Amino acid sequence: MIDLHLHSRASDGSLTPTDLVQLAAARGVRLLALTDHDSLDGLAEAGAAAQAAGIRFVPGVEISVTWEHKTLHVVGLNIAPGNAGLCAGLARLRAARGIRALEMGRRLSARGIHDACAGAQHLAGSDNVTRTHFAQWLSDQGHADTPQKAFQRFLARGKPGHVAMTWASMEESIGWIHAAGGRAVLAHPLRYGMTRTWLMQTLTAFKQAGGDAIEIICGRDNRDNIATAAHYALRFGFTASMGSDFHNPATPWLQPGIETPLPENLTPVWECF
Numbered sequence: 001m002i003d004l005h006l007h008s009r010a011s012d013g014s015l016t017p018t019d020l021v022q023l024a025a026a027r028g029v030r031l032l033a034l035t036d037h038d039s040l041d042g043l044a045e046a047g048a049a050a051q052a053a054g055i056r057f058v059p060g061v062e063i064s065v066t067w068e069h070k071t072l073h074v075v076g077l078n079i080a081p082g083n084a085g086l087c088a089g090l091a092r093l094r095a096a097r098g099i100r101a102l103e104m105g106r107r108l109s110a111r112g113i114h115d116a117c118a119g120a121q122h123l124a125g126s127d128n129v130t131r132t133h134f135a136q137w138l139s140d141q142g143h144a145d146t147p148q149k150a151f152q153r154f155l156a157r158g159k160p161g162h163v164a165m166t167w168a169s170m171e172e173s174i175g176w177i178h179a180a181g182g183r184a185v186l187a188h189p190l191r192y193g194m195t196r197t198w199l200m201q202t203l204t205a206f207k208q209a210g211g212d213a214i215e216i217i218c219g220r221d222n223r224d225n226i227a228t229a230a231h232y233a234l235r236f237g238f239t240a241s242m243g244s245d246f247h248n249p250a251t252p253w254l255q256p257g258i259e260t261p262l263p264e265n266l267t268p269v270w271e272c273f
């Protein structure tokens, strides 16, 4: 089994890189990429755990990108974790996360919810604070029944704790990944809630900027979505990736390892790894 999209505590996953790799290996994953949001911090530990478990490891990252006022995620696969340009670019995004966290805290304070920034930072345990940490803290504090509901009530676009961001540009993200020797993959293309016209424009821009691949299977995609993504990959000449986008074991329907095979007419992005 293959899984080229997973999160650890280095971003908004709940498992340590070691526990994540061991869980994936136990489930039968033989080729795994760790792809934390805007961070390479978990890669060394995950690589060592993969070696110990006897499975192949691909260093990865999921970069936050702003394109036409929309947030996109560009996964970098098979990157060199020591690359200076990539590290500097990601450090800039994490610094922006820190500033956003302060502003989210101020906005929630104005709604009578105090100390959210410190709470989220404590849960993150690093400089990589995500909205997932805010959602967890809000739910822990009883401001919502579940993190999912906290998201819907406070953190989604248009909600009181939401702060608009300018992440990396599409060109920057692809440039950092290529400079680090990796492949640039547009993550979960069908999950941005775009119209077909916008998605076509996004894929056109991603291709023009040098993007290499798109995710064909992400988590528990249904057959229609897989066929749609496969159609786009062929049409634009992208190779194909797949991964679970696993974050935590509390979602039994979404665990490491993709059991569905890639459609046969596509070229796997991992062929060149």
Ligand code: AMP
Pocket: 012, 037, 064, 129, 130, 131, 132, 147, 148, 151, 152, 156, 247
């Ligand atoms: P951030 O990059 O900090 O803005 O956080 C984005 C992360 O929040 C995503 O990677 C998801 O893991 C999570 N997320 C986004 N939307 C939702 C949602 N509606 N419900 C729960 N989690 C979400």
Ligand code: MN
Pocket: 007, 012, 037, 132, 247
């Ligand atoms: Mn996430």
Ligand code: MN
Pocket: 062, 073, 187, 188
């Ligand atoms: Mn994503």
Ligand code: MN
Pocket: 005, 007, 062, 245
């Ligand atoms: Mn992800």
